[in-house]
Amino acid sequence: MNGYTGKLLFVNLTDKTCEVRELTEDLAKNFVGGPSLGARILYDEMPPNTDALAPESLLGIISGPTNGTGPLMGGRYTVVSKSPVTGGWNDANSGGNFGPILRKSGYDAVFFKGVSETPVYLFIDNGEVSFRDASHLWGKTTIETEIAIRAELDDPKVGIALIGPAGERLSNMAAIMNDTHRAAGRGGTGAVMGSKRLKALVCRGDIKIEVRDKAEIVALNKETVEWEKGPVAEVVKIFSAWGTGSLYEDSTISGDAGIKNWGGSAKDLTDEQKEILTSASMDKMYRKKKFACNACPVGCGAIYEIKDGPWKLEETGRPEYETSSNFGSMLLNGDPQSVNYCNFLCNEYGYDVISFGSTLAWAMECYNTGLFTLEEMGGIDLKWGDRDAIVAMSEAICRASTEMGRVLGGATVAAARHYNRGFEFLVNASGIEIPQHDARRAPGLARTYQYDPTPGRHVKGGLGFTDHGAEPPEQKYSFKDTGRRDLDAVIDLEITNCAGFCQLSDFGLPPGIKLRFLNALTDFNYSEEDGVNLGLRLFTMRHAFNLREGMRRGDFKISDRIVGKPPLKEGPLENITIDNEQLADNFYTELGWDLETALPPKEFLEKVGGLDFVLRDLYGA
Amino acid sequence: MKVWVKFVCKDLTGGLANGEYSVPDGATVLDVIRAAEKSCGVTLPPDRDKAFQYILNDKAAQGYTPVPDGAKLYVLHARLGG
Ligand code: SF4
Numbered sequence: 261m262n263g264y265t266g267k268l269l270f271v272n273l274t275d276k277t278c279e280v281r282e283l284t285e286d287l288a289k290n291f292v293g294g295p296s297l298g299a300r301i302l303y304d305e306m307p308p309n310t311d312a313l314a315p316e317s318l319l320g321i322i323s324g325p326t327n328g329t330g331p332l333m334g335g336r337y338t339v340v341s342k343s344p345v346t347g348g349w350n351d352a353n354s355g356g357n358f359g360p361i362l363r364k365s366g367y368d369a370v371f372f373k374g375v376s377e378t379p380v381y382l383f384i385d386n387g388e389v390s391f392r393d394a395s396h397l398w399g400k401t402t403i404e405t406e407i408a409i410r411a412e413l414d415d416p417k418v419g420i421a422l423i424g425p426a427g428e429r430l431s432n433m434a435a436i437m438n439d440t441h442r443a444a445g446r447g448g449t450g451a452v453m454g455s456k457r458l459k460a461l462v463c464r465g466d467i468k469i470e471v472r473d474k475a476e477i478v479a480l481n482k483e484t485v486e487w488e489k490g491p492v493a494e495v496v497k498i499f500s501a502w503g504t505g506s507l508y509e510d511s512t513i514s515g516d517a518g519i520k521n522w523g524g525s526a527k528d529l530t531d532e533q534k535e536i537l538t539s540a541s542m543d544k545m546y547r548k549k550k551f552a553c554n555a556c557p558v559g560c561g562a563i564y565e566i567k568d569g570p571w572k573l574e575e576t577g578r579p580e581y582e583t584s585s586n587f588g589s590m591l592l593n594g595d596p597q598s599v600n601y602c603n604f605l606c607n608e609y610g611y612d613v614i615s616f617g618s619t620l621a622w623a624m625e626c627y628n629t630g631l632f633t634l635e636e637m638g639g640i641d642l643k644w645g646d647r648d649a650i651v652a653m654s655e656a657i658c659r660a661s662t663e664m665g666r667v668l669g670g671a672t673v674a675a676a677r678h679y680n681r682g683f684e685f686l687v688n689a690s691g692i693e694i695p696q697h698d699a700r701r702a703p704g705l706a707r708t709y710q711y712d713p714t715p716g717r718h719v720k721g722g723l724g725f726t727d728h729g730a731e732p733p734e735q736k737y738s739f740k741d742t743g744r745r746d747l748d749a750v751i752d753l754e755i756t757n758c759a760g761f762c763q764l765s766d767f768g769l770p771p772g773i774k775l776r777f778l779n780a781l782t783d784f785n786y787s788e789e790d791g792v793n794l795g796l797r798l799f800t801m802r803h804a805f806n807l808r809e810g811m812r813r814g815d816f817k818i819s820d821r822i823v824g825k826p827p828l829k830e831g832p833l834e835n836i837t838i839d840n841e842q843l844a845d846n847f848y849t850e851l852g853w854d855l856e857t858a859l860p861p862k863e864f865l866e867k868v869g870g871l872d873f874v875l876r877d878l879y880g881a
Numbered sequence: 882m883k884v885w886v887k888f889v890c891k892d893l894t895g896g897l898a899n900g901e902y903s904v905p906d907g908a909t910v911l912d913v914i915r916a917a918e919k920s921c922g923v924t925l926p927p928d929r930d931k932a933f934q935y936i937l938n939d940k941a942a943q944g945y946t947p948v949p950d951g952a953k954l955y956v957l958h959a960r961l962g963g
Pocket of ligand 1: 356553554556560561762764
């Protein structure tokens with residue numbers, strides 16, 4: 261089948277058996293790859309209401325058809341599972357080189373179930389699968405593990421997706437890492453992997469994936485290059501030069517970034533603090549070289565070297581915007597060295613920087629309002645903006661070296677429950693901490709954060725943080741007529757994520773080209789109308805997993821603070837309250853779904869097609 | 882009247898300098914940008930302001946928003962993200 265290896269690998273870690281199954285044309289055509297292909301498989305393979313960390317729980321590591329087949333910006337793979345954090349569907353994607361290497365090793369996706377008796381890693385070498393002992397790697401950091409595996413296999417280029425100590429400890433904020441500093445970070449992916457005693461998936465191979473029309477892919481890539489020189493040239497230039505962190509200062513001034521655990525405003529930071537953490541400023545001090553994911557002409561990454569100061573680092577990934585904001589403005593911290601060091605710690609121990617920084621912010625607010633004593637903090641005087649205390653607490657979490665460090669390692673909700681305190685300072689969507697784009701500035705995000713089947717994500721479709729946030733207040737705060745635009749954005753991003761494109765393709769690729777890439781890769785010949793139904797199906801598939809778990813609209817929650825209840829008293833977001841339920845009503849009305857339950861009606865499922873099993877389960881048809 | 886401006890989106894403003902600019906009473910945010918262009922000898926491409934968003938005295942503003950004397954204006958990228 262063009263565009264795919266056509267093979268799915270199912271691994272049972274309990275009895276160390278593997279089964280190769282065909283990726284059928286129907287599955288590929290209807291669910292493409294990435295998150296929704298994963299949801300389709302887990303829907304069948306995982307019994308309803310399985311605990312995310314139980315042996316029967318499945319973990320999928322899934323490519324998209326663009327991985328390793330040539331389309332520019334098409335290098336992202338996805339990790340899927342049930343989330344131990346939200347209790348519902350979870351997917352998280354990552355760039356670097358791992359996705360393409362996974363495919364070249366012979367499989368479109370690998371699904372793990374069961375639990376190994378002792379730590380293992382799985383090695384796929386040109387289609388051949390072997391279980392390798394990882395006892396000696398258990399407890400090691402991601403960097404130590406990568407070095408050890410590469411030495412063991414005598415191959416510096418193998419692709420490795422792995423967990424650090426965070427995953428081994430089953431932390432709710434454990435990520436799956438690859439390429440040293442790339443993370444499929446959110447929703448507890450690393451905890452699911454850790455629960456299976458699976459330290460790493462290691463891949464190598466040079467298996468060629470056939471595509472329908474190679475010349476067309478070359479032509480589409482040329483079109484992309486021209487596009488990037490044209491209308492979006494300035495945006496490309498910014499991201500190419502400084503990456504996502506280029507806009508940190510803008511975000512802190514405009515109200516986009518979280519400040520002081522979402523309770524502060526731009527006034528809480530000095531102009532210098534806002535400017536110093538932009539990547540343009542940090543690049544001048546630390547930049548060593550550029551970094552780009554596979555087949556990406558934007559290349560928004562960089563590698564830093566921190567030569568001086570208390571936390572020297574030989575090589576570390578440049579902090580993404582999310583990192584700078586979570587360890588910067590969220591904590592009222594304007595110190596670049598500590599931000600870089602905390603970023604390094606998270607990558608090394610395998611933590612999601614978003615949940616980690618948010619957890620520090622929650623602990624800081626609790627401590628600074630007197631909810632925790634200095635003794636409970638393990639002697640760390642975690643005052644707002646204190647860089648030494650921020651680093652000390654980050655180390656305590658990563659090394660699980662104090663009681664507070666161990667508890668905070670479970671992220672905010674688990675920590676609030678453990679101490680039975682600080683519930684009023686939790687800011688999350690269905691339990692997962694919110695990324696650094698404020699829904700009070702870009703209200704459409706409230707719908708995405710609360711009601712996307714994978715809650716609390718800025719990389720899911722909807723009226724996001726880009727142009728929507730800069731709309732005039734009378735428009736964006738009317739909460740009217742958002743449904744169509746919201747749904748169009750969802751349809752587009754579903755295809756982006758499932759195909760394996762980077763989200764920055766929203767500017768990096770010409771409009772409408774993604775479906776044309778899919779048609780050049782595969783034999784599916786999607787029409788424009790097919791494309792709309794495809795996007796709807798991909799979205800509905802993730803949603804269907806949650807429905808099967810018994811989740812309905814009322815089960816998706818968002819914290820009051822992030823929707824301005826009560827509103828902030830100063831700054832650009834002063835007196836703003838978001839009507840998140842109206843936004844969701846608009847969205848579900850556009851979909852034609854039931855407003856109370858978020859159930860898609862029979863007619864919708866029939867029209868979209870390819871979801872007979874959902875029809876059967878919901879309506880017995 | 883005087884308005885203090887910081888061009889945070891430097892890559893889009895062709896060398897417009899941060900600092901204080903004089904504008905007549907009743908001037909808008911866009912008038913301030915024009916004053917900066919004149920003072921710095923820079924001509925921004927037409928429609929460039931579509932790539933901007935503004936924070937004026939700590940509140941979101943539009944190109945048409947009147948600017949009070951002594952105001953502090955930040956000119957930011959309209960497109961955020963990452
Ligand atoms: S834009 Fe950045 S994150 Fe996206 S594929 Fe390119 S290098 Fe990777």
